[in-house]
Amino acid sequence: QQQVKQSPQSLIVQKGGISIINCAYENTAFDYFPWYQQFPGKGPALLIAIRPDVSEKKEGRFTISFNKSAKQFSLHIMDSQPGDSATYFCAASITNRDDKIIFGKGTRLHILP
């Protein structure tokens, strides 16, 4: 019940296309859902995050869509660029608990130039 399942494991998208990464969770107590971006040899960096009181959050070309009833959330990268090529991790946690953040296993995204 503590798992966050992420798919696909790897993704190849043409430049200018839309990249979509999906995550699903079981624990309904989760109330904070961040996405991290990691470049090779670097630590993950927060990209965008959402709480379940909204169904969508957009920051530039990055959008999180959240479906509370289905317990699913996804990251959409519009107009994907070669510089977006990285590994993306979704995650979930419970506010007011200094406990573990549960991470998905990651998606390796490659944008073709």
Place this chain on the structure above:
Amino acid sequence: DGGITQSPKYLFRKEGQNVTLSCEQNLNHDAMYWYRQDPGQGLRLIYYSQIVNDFQKGDIAEGYSVSREKKESFPLTVTSAQKNPTAFYLCASRTSGETQYFGPGTRLLVL
């Protein structure tokens, strides 16, 4: 300049040797975490600490040890009992309800 620092960037371990990875944060975060990342793999939790002088095992604690004597510091020791230590080690910190931030990582290699 706030953030999380990890040192060294690269670390070499000889057979049977214990090595210690440093993690320092000046974000005044209560909780700190250590993760291991193998090539092309996800993040596996080694140890975490929610408060000074207290820490809990994560999913892969065997062969590792930690201490939390100060709020800003959470060093990780890779002991000789860890037979496959080659990996990228990431430290992170956060305060309750806030985003978790990661350090730049330490790459550990075995000679």
